Amino acid sequence: MLPIPTGVILLVEDNTDDADLILRAFERAGVANAIHRVEDGHQAMAYLAGEGKYAERLMYPLPAVILLDLNMPRINGFQFLVWLRTQSEIRRIPVVVLTESKDSASVNRAYDAGANSYLVKPATSEEINRVVEDVERYWVGMNERPRLILKGKAGD
Amino acid sequence: MTTVPQNRFRRSPLGSDAVFRRLVDSVEDYAIFMLDPRGYVATWNRGAERIKGYSAEEIIGQHFSRFYSQRDQEAGRPEAVLRAAAEEGHYQEEGWRIRKDGSRFWASVVVTAVRDDDGALIGFGKITRDLTERRQAEQRYRLLIERVTDYAIFSLDARGNIASWNSGAERIKGYSAEEIIGRHFSSFYTPEDRAAGLPQKVLATARANGHYEGEGWRVRKDGSRFWASIVVTAIFDEEGQLTGFSKVTRDITERKQLLDEIRRHAQELELQVREREATNADLESFSYSVSHDLRAPLRAIEGFATALREDYAAILDETANDYLDRIGSAAVRMNRLVHDLLHYSRLSRLDLALEPTSVHAAVESALAQLTNIEGIDIRVPGELSVMAHPPTLAQALSNLIGNALKFHVAGRQSHVVVAARPLEGKVRVEVSDDGIGIDPVYHERIFQVFERLHAADSYAGTGIGLAIVKRAIERMGGKVGLDSSPGQGSTFWFELPKV
Incomplete structure (x- = not known):
C-alpha cells in the first residue's frame, strides 16, 4: 500500500483546443505539478495500466486526480469510468468529470459509473482559469489521497 | 271433437246430452250447428245467430249454401266442402261468407262428418269463427309493409x-x-x-x-x-x-361511405400529427445537439483570442487588440445565445416535476440570478404557493424581471413591481415596469424565439428570454400575457394553478 506519490493531474480530453486552453490555464495558475494529457479513454487506460511508453512511471506517474471528458471517440468517459472502478490497483483514483453537458441523465450516469465530481466546461477563459485553480487547490491540495493497492497484496 | 268415454259421465248429470246441448247452445263466439247429409241446417246455436244473423226458426231446414257468395255457389264450393268432409272425415278452410244482411265476414270453418255406429253418414257438424277483424288487421299490416x-x-x-x-x-x-x-x-x-x-x-x-x-x-x-x-x-x-x-x-351505402371517409380523414390526421410530433422531436434534438456542438468552437475562439491578447499584447498594436476584444465579446454573446437556445430546447424535452412552490421564494431566487436589482418593489404575499417546477419558475421570473429592468426609458432607471394575487383557483403574478412599453401589434410576436423589437446595440439580449418564459409557464400548465402600450410601461403576467 502506497500513497499516490505525486500531485500529477491526468487530463483525458479529445478536443485539442479545449485541452490546450486547459493546459495553458494550469500553467498560468502557476501550478507546479505536472499535468499530462491523453486524447481519449483508450489512451487513458494505457496510461494508467502502464502500457507501452507509459510503463516508465517516473515519466508518467499515476495521477492524484483524473480530469475526464465524457464525450470522446472509441472509449468514452463512461466506459473509462466503469473500467477504472474495476481495476484492483488503481480503482480509488478520484475522477473529476469536466464535460459539455449538464443533462441530468449524463450527470447521474457519470456518478453511477463512479465519478467523484462533475463539472461543466466553462464558457470563457476567465471561468476556465477559476475552475482550474479550484480543481488544483481542492483535488490536489486539500483532498486526502487514497492508497493504491500493489499487485499481489491486499488493500486496506 | 274428442269423444268422451261414455261410462265416465254416465252417472253424473253433467254427462247428459241435454246438458251438453245447453252448453253448445250458449256458446256465443262460435257458430256451432249441424247439417243433414245433404247440407240442410238441422241445429243452430246462439253463436251462429250472432255471427250469421239468422234466428234458429229462420234457418233450420234451409240449405247451408246460402252462407256462400254467389260466385262460390256457382263454382260448387258448398258441395265440394261436404264432399271433402265426407271423404276425409274432416275439412278446414278460411274464406268469405255472407251474413243474412248480405254483408261479408271472414270465416274460419271446420266441418266434421258425423256417422252412426255402422259408419253411415248421418250429417255434418260445422264450427265457424268470425275472423274478419284479424283478417283486416293482417291485411292492413301487409299493405303497410308492402308500401x-x-x-x-x-x-x-x-x-x-x-x-x-x-x-x-x-x-x-x-x-x-x-x-x-x-x-x-x-x-x-x-x-x-x-x-x-x-x-x-x-x-x-x-x-x-x-x-x-x-x-x-x-x-x-x-x-x-x-x-x-x-x-x-x-x-x-x-x-x-x-x-x-x-x-x-x-x-346504408351512403352512410357507410361517409363514415369510411370520416375514418380515413381521421387516420390521415392522426398520421400527420404523428409525423409532426416526430419532426418536432427531431428538431428539438437537432437544436439541442447543434447548441451543444456550437459551444466547443466558441470556447476555442474566446479562449484563443484571450490567450493572444494576454500573451502577445506587447507586440500587437491598439487596433489588433481592439479586434481581439471584439472577437472575444462576439464569442461571449454567441455563447449566451447558445446557452439560451439550449435552455429553451431543454424546457420542451424535459418532464418538469411540479410541486407546491412558494411564489415569494421563487422571486427571491430569481433576484439572486440577476446582477443589478435596484428599483424593484416586491409585493408578493408570503403564503401564496403555486404548482410549479421551482428552478423553472425562478428562471421565468428572472427573465421577466430582467426584461423589465432592461427596457427602461433612456437615462432613467425603471421602477419594477413584482406582484402576486390569487385569482379563481390560480395565482396571477405580474411584473410591471414604467419603461418604454410595447405596441400591441407586437404582443403576440415577442413571445417567439429570436423576436427582437430593438437592435442588439440599444438593448442587449438574445431574443429568447420571453420565449423561455412562455414555454416554461405553459409546460407548467399556466399561461402568459402582456398589457402594454408605448410610453405606458409594460405589465407581463402569468397564471399558474394555486396550491
Missing part, C-alpha cells in the same frame, strides 16, 4: 326461401316479387360470403338468439353491391316450432 320503400321487408320460410316481398325490397335489391319468391335468400350475398357460409350462420344465429343484426356487402339483381344493415328475426309458432324468418334490410 314501405325505404326498407326491404320480406319473409323467409324455415329453410331460407323467400316467401314474401315488399316494394322496398324490390327497390333496394332490384328483383320483382314474381322473380324472387321461392328462391333462397343467399342470392343476395356475395360469392365470398356464400363460400364462407354466412347465410347459414345468419339463420342459425337468428334461430338460436331470436334475431340477428349485422352489416355487410350485399348484391343487387344487376350484380352491383350495396352496404346493408340487416335484422333477421326468427318466427316460431305456438308450439315453438320455427316457421320462418322476417328480414329487414336497409341500404
Whole structure:
C-alpha cells in the first residue's frame, strides 16, 4: 500500500483546443505539478495500466486526480469510468468529470459509473482559469489521497 | 271433437246430452250447428245467430249454401266442402261468407262428418269463427309493409326461401316479387360470403338468439353491391316450432361511405400529427445537439483570442487588440445565445416535476440570478404557493424581471413591481415596469424565439428570454400575457394553478 506519490493531474480530453486552453490555464495558475494529457479513454487506460511508453512511471506517474471528458471517440468517459472502478490497483483514483453537458441523465450516469465530481466546461477563459485553480487547490491540495493497492497484496 | 268415454259421465248429470246441448247452445263466439247429409241446417246455436244473423226458426231446414257468395255457389264450393268432409272425415278452410244482411265476414270453418255406429253418414257438424277483424288487421299490416320503400321487408320460410316481398325490397335489391319468391335468400350475398357460409350462420344465429343484426356487402339483381344493415328475426309458432324468418334490410351505402371517409380523414390526421410530433422531436434534438456542438468552437475562439491578447499584447498594436476584444465579446454573446437556445430546447424535452412552490421564494431566487436589482418593489404575499417546477419558475421570473429592468426609458432607471394575487383557483403574478412599453401589434410576436423589437446595440439580449418564459409557464400548465402600450410601461403576467 502506497500513497499516490505525486500531485500529477491526468487530463483525458479529445478536443485539442479545449485541452490546450486547459493546459495553458494550469500553467498560468502557476501550478507546479505536472499535468499530462491523453486524447481519449483508450489512451487513458494505457496510461494508467502502464502500457507501452507509459510503463516508465517516473515519466508518467499515476495521477492524484483524473480530469475526464465524457464525450470522446472509441472509449468514452463512461466506459473509462466503469473500467477504472474495476481495476484492483488503481480503482480509488478520484475522477473529476469536466464535460459539455449538464443533462441530468449524463450527470447521474457519470456518478453511477463512479465519478467523484462533475463539472461543466466553462464558457470563457476567465471561468476556465477559476475552475482550474479550484480543481488544483481542492483535488490536489486539500483532498486526502487514497492508497493504491500493489499487485499481489491486499488493500486496506 | 274428442269423444268422451261414455261410462265416465254416465252417472253424473253433467254427462247428459241435454246438458251438453245447453252448453253448445250458449256458446256465443262460435257458430256451432249441424247439417243433414245433404247440407240442410238441422241445429243452430246462439253463436251462429250472432255471427250469421239468422234466428234458429229462420234457418233450420234451409240449405247451408246460402252462407256462400254467389260466385262460390256457382263454382260448387258448398258441395265440394261436404264432399271433402265426407271423404276425409274432416275439412278446414278460411274464406268469405255472407251474413243474412248480405254483408261479408271472414270465416274460419271446420266441418266434421258425423256417422252412426255402422259408419253411415248421418250429417255434418260445422264450427265457424268470425275472423274478419284479424283478417283486416293482417291485411292492413301487409299493405303497410308492402308500401314501405325505404326498407326491404320480406319473409323467409324455415329453410331460407323467400316467401314474401315488399316494394322496398324490390327497390333496394332490384328483383320483382314474381322473380324472387321461392328462391333462397343467399342470392343476395356475395360469392365470398356464400363460400364462407354466412347465410347459414345468419339463420342459425337468428334461430338460436331470436334475431340477428349485422352489416355487410350485399348484391343487387344487376350484380352491383350495396352496404346493408340487416335484422333477421326468427318466427316460431305456438308450439315453438320455427316457421320462418322476417328480414329487414336497409341500404346504408351512403352512410357507410361517409363514415369510411370520416375514418380515413381521421387516420390521415392522426398520421400527420404523428409525423409532426416526430419532426418536432427531431428538431428539438437537432437544436439541442447543434447548441451543444456550437459551444466547443466558441470556447476555442474566446479562449484563443484571450490567450493572444494576454500573451502577445506587447507586440500587437491598439487596433489588433481592439479586434481581439471584439472577437472575444462576439464569442461571449454567441455563447449566451447558445446557452439560451439550449435552455429553451431543454424546457420542451424535459418532464418538469411540479410541486407546491412558494411564489415569494421563487422571486427571491430569481433576484439572486440577476446582477443589478435596484428599483424593484416586491409585493408578493408570503403564503401564496403555486404548482410549479421551482428552478423553472425562478428562471421565468428572472427573465421577466430582467426584461423589465432592461427596457427602461433612456437615462432613467425603471421602477419594477413584482406582484402576486390569487385569482379563481390560480395565482396571477405580474411584473410591471414604467419603461418604454410595447405596441400591441407586437404582443403576440415577442413571445417567439429570436423576436427582437430593438437592435442588439440599444438593448442587449438574445431574443429568447420571453420565449423561455412562455414555454416554461405553459409546460407548467399556466399561461402568459402582456398589457402594454408605448410610453405606458409594460405589465407581463402569468397564471399558474394555486396550491
